[in-house]
Amino acid sequence: MNIPNQITISRILLIPFFILLLTIPFDWGNISIGERILPVSHLVAALLFIIASTTDWVDGYYARKYNLVTNLGKFLDPLADKLLVSAALVMLVELALAPAWIVIVIISREFAVTGLRLVAAGEGTVLAAGQMGKLKTWIQIVAISALLLHNFPFSFIGFPFATIALYAALIITVVSGVDYFVKNWHVMRDSK
Template identity: 80%
Template sequence: MNIPNRITLSRIFLIPIFIVLLSVPFNWGDWQIGENELPISHFAAALLFIIASATDWIDGYYARKHNLVTNLGKFLDPLADKLLVSAALILLVEMGLAPAWVVIIIISREFAVTGLRLVAAGEGIVLAASKMGKLKTVTQIVAIAALLLHNFPFSYVNFPFAAIMLYIALFFTILSGYDYFVKNWNVMRDSK
């Protein structure tokens, strides 16, 4: 197994730790942020989420730079991304920090595009990530991190940055899903 695939696997292995940080009631205390409190476990989970998200860029860059792109990597990388983002969004709903309907739309889009990619793979076609898809990923990561941090540092000035970013991520999620299906509808139409 090459280094980029090991980096991707490390992202997958960080997900259970991330889940534990948000699910187990650690009594590490809270930080006062404006009028809100930020549990230290949420800060630790946000930091872990940001590190895990950064490995997505690192493994892809390293694989392309050193010509180490593999079929395993093409499978594991989007899987790791979807597992991390889905786990974070579901936990944010459980904590009351994200509306369930937004999360349902985001996760549904991920399933739909994954299905499209599977149909394309069956036809021998690899659907690469589009620029719109990458923008979707970046906005989702920023929104999730901001929500995990309870809108820090914007909570000091009462600016709802985290909520705005979540709706921007929702917009790009829908737009990129539409883009994938419009550009690749022939794959669905012509599949056997």
């Protein structure tokens, strides 16, 4: 297994640690942010999430630079993104930091696209993520990070950046999902 794929797998392996930080009641104290309280465990989880998310750029850059793009990488990379983002979104609902309906829409899109990729794989075709899908992932990462940080530093000025970012992520997620299905409809049409 090449280095980019190992980096991708490391992203998947960080997910349980991220979840543990948000589920186990570590008493590391709190940070006051305006009128809100940010538990230190949420800050640490946000940093771990950001580090894990950054590996998405690292593995892609390394794979392209050294011509190490593989079908396994084309499959694992978007899967790792979906697992990380889905875990984070579910945890945000658990922590009452994101509405469940938005998370359901986003995760449903991810399952639908993964299903399309599986149909394509059954036909011997690998569907890589497009540019709009990559933009969608980065907007989701920004929104999740802002929510995990309880809208820091924007809470000091009363600007709801985290909420705006979450709605932007919802919109781009739906639009990119429709775009992905339109561009790859031939896979469904031609499947046996």
